[in-house]
C-alpha cells in the first residue's frame with residue numbers, strides 16, 4: 001500500500017491554477033521531498049493532503065483515507081509541522097507538549113520528544129522567549145508527540161543555523177529509521193538530496209521532474225565540467241581537441257563532457273608536453289541545485305512534459 005497517492009490533482013483559486021494536474025505517490029516508510037520555486041503550489045498540495053484545504057478535482061488518498069473527509073480518525077494518524085504554527089506564547093515547550101499529547105490516542109513521551117528535537121535546555125522557557133530556530137524545533141516536537149505514521153514537514157529547517165539544520169536532518173533520519181513516512185517541502189536542494197528517497201520538482205502547479213536525487217537531471221548529472229586557467233601567452237586555440245567546446249568563463253576556460261577521464265588525459269598530456277601550468281584545474285559534477293535551476297528555467301520556458309524517472 002502507498003502512504004500517499006495523488007492523481008491528477010487540481011486546485012484553482014478563481015482563474016489561478018495553483019495546482020494543475022499533479023500525480024505522484026509516496027511509499028510507506030519513504031521520505032519524499034516536494035521542491036519548487038515560490039508559488040509553485042507545494043503548500044497548497046501539502047495542505048490538501050493534510051485535509052486543511054479542499055481540492056478542486058483529482059483523487060487523493062493518504063493512509064487509505066480521503067483527507068477531505070477523513071476527520072479525527074485521519075488526523076490522529078498524521079503529524080503536521082506548518083511553516084508558521086501559532087502556539088500559546090505563555091506556555092513552555094513541556095507544557096505545550098503535555099497539552100497536545102492528550103489529544104492523541106498514541107503518544108510519545110514528552111521527555112523523549114524534547115530530547116529528540118534538542119530542546120532540553122529550553123523545555124521550561126516560555127514559548128515567546130524562544131529563538132526562531134528553537135520555535136521550529138518546538139513545531140517539530142508538537143508534530144511528533146502523537147507518534148504519527150506520516151509526518152508532513154513544510155520547510156522544516158527554514159531559519160535554522162547550519163548545526164541546527166544538521167540536527168534536524170538527523171531527526172528526519174531517525175524518523176525514517178522508525179519506519180515513518182515523511183513528506184517534506186524545502187527550498188534547500190542539499191536538504192532534499194540528503195534526506196529524500198525521492199524528489200518531486202513542482203513548477204507552476206505541475207511536476208517538472210520526479211525521481212531519486214541522483215536520477216533527477218538524468219544525463220545532465222552524469223556530465224562533468226572541467227575548469228582551468230591558461231597562463232598568459234598561451235591561447236585557447238592551442239589546446240588540443242578535448243571532445244567538447246571550450247567556453248570562456250571570466251579568466252577561466254570550461255568544457256562540459258560525458259568523458260572527463262578522456263578529456264583530462266588529453267589536456268594534462270598536452271600541458272605536460274608543453275610545460276603549461278594549468279592553474280585552478282577542477283572537475284565537478286553538477287549538483288542537484290544546478291540541475292534544479294536548469295529544470296525550472298526550462299519548465300518556465302514552456303516545456304510541458306515532466307521528466308519522469310524511477311518508480312512512479
Ligand SMILES: Nc1ncnc2c1ncn2[C@@H]1O[C@H](COP(=O)(O)OP(=O)(O)OP(=O)(O)O)[C@@H](O)[C@H]1O
Pocket residue numbers: 013016018036037038039040041042043044045
Ligand atoms: N488562499 C489562497 N487564495 C488565492 N490564491 C492562493 C491562496 N493560497 C495560495 N494561493 C496562490 O496559489 C499559488 C501556490 O501557492 P503555494 O503557497 O501553494 O506555493 P508554494 O509552492 O508553497 O510557495 P512557497 O515556496 O513560497 O511557500 C500562489 O500563486 C499563491 O499566490
